[in-house]
Amino acid sequence: MTPLRSLLLSRSTVDRDGERRTRPDLLAELWAEDATRVLRVRPDGSAPVRARDGGGSTLDLVAPRAVAPAPPEDSPVVYLGREEDGTAHVAVEVPDDQDVADGAGWPVAPGGEQWQGLRTLAPDLDDRDAGLLVEAVGVLNWHRVHPCCPRCGARTSITSAGWTRACRVDGSEHYPRTDPAVIMAVVDPDDRVLLAHNAMWPEGRYSALAGFVEPGEPLEAAVRREVLEEVGVVVGDVVYRGSQPWPFPASLMLGFTASATTSEIRVDDVEIAAARWFSRAELAAAVTSGEVLLPPPTSIALRLVESWYREEAGEELPGRPGW
């Protein structure tokens, strides 16, 4: 079983350059530099884009002074890293049009720009832009919901070029969170794949099972526990296939292929409304007829299912571009 390659949200070309984050005046220096590129992100995770020559989209990155003379106090500015040619990138969170603050925040961007979210945009971006936006959305999500110290409740200040927050009272330091989640293609001894329909999803949407890793739990145990809880199937061997950040708001998806040792399905009726085993022929027919809608191309779920399909069939699922 081979590793999953070219996951859309796992791409990057920019060096995160962690060493420079500790320089006290780094952000002020970068803001004064016209060559610095600023990635603006709204609270909903969308960013301004332009059409790219030759197809696709490119992030509309601008010079700092095109955004504001100086960043507003206490507003997150994050150093994302630099490209091989030395170009430095920073990310800032700017308000929605309708969410204009009292004049103390960022000026509202001029109209006419097209803003798009990562989920729909990712397939259209090149590797550099995909990496920049995933990194920016992930760390800005953390800043937005962690303004205070978890120990004493006091306000925290942004430090390390946007990569830590320090308590103003007790001095404790806090780091951006990433929550590990497992996602798995469960395959039975007859080489059928298990796909499930979540009660919250549009009708017909089937995908791989997934769930958060609990404290003190190894990944393999999380895979077995989630599958047992959600569909009542017992899993034996678990093989790791690859990972992809999923900053909606803070997950890291860890993809597995899991071998079932039982076939009987008993759905939990809480999260999972239906689950089915599919042979390759059954899945191809259900996708072609429109009975089953597979998850979007940005997801690791689709890549796990496609990989299982391709392994034996030697061809792509109907309607899929191949990777």
Ligand SMILES: [Zn+2]
């Ligand atoms: Zn504190």
